[in-house]
Amino acid sequence: MNRxxxxxxxxxxxxxxxxLMLVCITNAFLLFGLLQGFSSGLQGAAADAHADILITASRxxxxxxxxxxxxxxxxxxxxxRAVSSLVSLEANYQQDTNSINAFAVEPSQIPETTPALRIEKAAMNLFKxxxxxxxxxxxLAARYGWHVGDRVPLKSTIWTNHDGTQVWPVRIVGIFAADGSALLEDAILLRYDFLDEGRVEGKGTANVFLTxxxxxxxxDSIAQAxxxxxxxxxxxTKTSSEQVIARDTVKSIGDIGAIANAVVGAVLFALLLSVGAVMTxxxxxxxxxxxxxxxxxxSDQLVLGLFLAEALIACVLAAGIGLALSAWVLPSLGQVTxxxxxxxxxxxxxxxxxxxxLALMxxxxxxxxxxxxRVVDALSGR
Structure with missing residues (x-):
C-alpha cells in the first residue's frame, strides 16, 4: 500500500x-465563484459602457x-455628432407574458448613436x-423563430393605434447583432415616423434622446449644456453618459466586491470551524x-504530512468541484442578468x-x- x-x-x-464535509466545501466555493463572477460582470459592464454616448430623458x-x-x-x-430619438412601446408578442423590448427609432440616426449595432448595409437601407x-x-429572432419578410404583430401597453387597437403590425426587413448592448441585444426596432403617425396621443414626443x-x-460639459x-x-431634462449611468447603477446596488468578500469570508470562517472539528x-x-x-x-513528520495531505486533497477536490459548478452556472446567470x-x-x-x-488552518x-x-500513549488508548 503506497502513501x-x-x-x-x-x-x-x-x-x-x-x-457531508465535501458537500459543505463544494457549496461554499460554488457561492464564491458565483459572487466573484457576478461582481466582475457588473464592473465590466460599467467599464465597457460608452463615455461618448449621452442619454437625455425627462428629469x-x-x-x-x-x-x-x-x-x-x-x-x-x-x-x-448625431442624435436619435427613442420611444418605448412596452410591447408583448402573442401573449401578455411575452414581453419584448420594442423601440421606435430614426433609421438614419440610430447606427450613429449605437456603436454596438451591426447590420448589413442592404438591410439598413431597406429599413429606411x-x-x-x-x-x-x-x-430575439431565434427565440420566436422570426425571419426576414415575416409580419409580426406587436401589442403595445402604452400606445394606441389609430384603428383603435394597441397592435402594431411590422414587417421584419433585417436582423442585426448587438453583443454587449443591454438595450439592443434582445430588442426589435421599428420606425419612429410609423409609430408617431399612427398613435392617437403623444404625437411629436420621445422618451429618450441618444446623443x-x-x-x-x-x-460632462456637453451634458450640462x-x-x-x-x-x-x-x-x-437630465443628461448623463452611458458610462456614468452604468456606474451609478452599480453603486446603487452597493459595493458588490466588498459584499461578496464579506459573505465568502463568513462562509469560509464557518467552514474552517466545521472542517477543523471533523479533522480533530x-x-x-x-x-x-x-x-x-x-x-x-x-516518522512523526510523515504522519503529520499524511494528515495534512488528507485535509489538502479533500478541500482542493471539493473546491474544484464548486468552482467548476460555478463556471457552468454563470453563463445561464449572464443570460438572465x-x-x-x-x-x-x-x-x-x-x-x-x-x-x-482552509486545509492548512x-x-x-x-x-x-x-x-x-507518543506510540505508547496511542496504543494504550490514553
Whole structure:
C-alpha cells in the first residue's frame, strides 16, 4: 500500500461524514465563484459602457415624454455628432407574458448613436425605405423563430393605434447583432415616423434622446449644456453618459466586491470551524492507527504530512468541484442578468489558494496533535 492509498483510505474512513464535509466545501466555493463572477460582470459592464454616448430623458422620469423638437436643438450643441430619438412601446408578442423590448427609432440616426449595432448595409437601407419595416436582434429572432419578410404583430401597453387597437403590425426587413448592448441585444426596432403617425396621443414626443459626441472627455460639459438649454421649461431634462449611468447603477446596488468578500469570508470562517472539528475528531478516532504507523517505522513528520495531505486533497477536490459548478452556472446567470458574467483564471487561482489555506488552518492543529502523539500513549488508548 503506497502513501496515497493511506491518505485516500483515511479520507473515506467515515464515508457519510466525509461526504457531508465535501458537500459543505463544494457549496461554499460554488457561492464564491458565483459572487466573484457576478461582481466582475457588473464592473465590466460599467467599464465597457460608452463615455461618448449621452442619454437625455425627462428629469421627472424616463417614462415621461419629451418634445421631439428637442432632438434638433441638441444637434445644434457644439461637439455633437448625431442624435436619435427613442420611444418605448412596452410591447408583448402573442401573449401578455411575452414581453419584448420594442423601440421606435430614426433609421438614419440610430447606427450613429449605437456603436454596438451591426447590420448589413442592404438591410439598413431597406429599413429606411420601408414605412412599416422593423429590424430585430438575432437573439430575439431565434427565440420566436422570426425571419426576414415575416409580419409580426406587436401589442403595445402604452400606445394606441389609430384603428383603435394597441397592435402594431411590422414587417421584419433585417436582423442585426448587438453583443454587449443591454438595450439592443434582445430588442426589435421599428420606425419612429410609423409609430408617431399612427398613435392617437403623444404625437411629436420621445422618451429618450441618444446623443453621440465627438470627444468623450467633454461628456460632462456637453451634458450640462444640454440640460441648461431646457432648464426652466415645461420639460426639463437630465443628461448623463452611458458610462456614468452604468456606474451609478452599480453603486446603487452597493459595493458588490466588498459584499461578496464579506459573505465568502463568513462562509469560509464557518467552514474552517466545521472542517477543523471533523479533522480533530478523525485524529481522536484513529489514535491506535497512528500508534501502529509510528510503531512500524513511520516518522512523526510523515504522519503529520499524511494528515495534512488528507485535509489538502479533500478541500482542493471539493473546491474544484464548486468552482467548476460555478463556471457552468454563470453563463445561464449572464443570460438572465444581461451581464457578461463568467469564471476566469484569477477566480480559480484565488479559489485554490483559499482551499489550501482552509486545509492548512483546519488540518494543521489535528495534524500537529498526531505528530506529538507518543506510540505508547496511542496504543494504550490514553
Amino acid at each position: 496515497f492509498s493511506i491518505v485516500w483510505a483515511g479520507i473515506w474512513r467515515k464515508p457519510l461524514r466525509t461526504a 421627472v422620469s424616463m417614462l415621461e415624454t419629451l418634445p421631439y423638437s428637442y432632438a434638433q436643438q441638441i444637434r445644434g450643441q457644439a461637439g455633437v 425605405e420601408t414605412r412599416d419595416g422593423a429590424i430585430v436582434s438575432g437573439k 453621440r459626441i465627438a470627444d468623450p472627455s467633454q461628456s 444640454i440640460d441648461s438649454q431646457f432648464a426652466n421649461s415645461g420639460n426639463e 475528531q478523525a485524529v481522536r478516532e484513529r489514535r491506535i492507527e497512528i500508534g501502529v504507523l509510528k510503531a512500524i517505522g513511520f 444581461k451581464l457578461n458574467v463568467s469564471s476566469n483564471y484569477l477566480t480559480l487561482l484565488w479559489g485554490v489558494m483559499f482551499a489550501c489555506i 483546519a488540518g494543521g492543529p489535528p495534524a500537529i496533535a498526531a505528530l506529538r502523539l
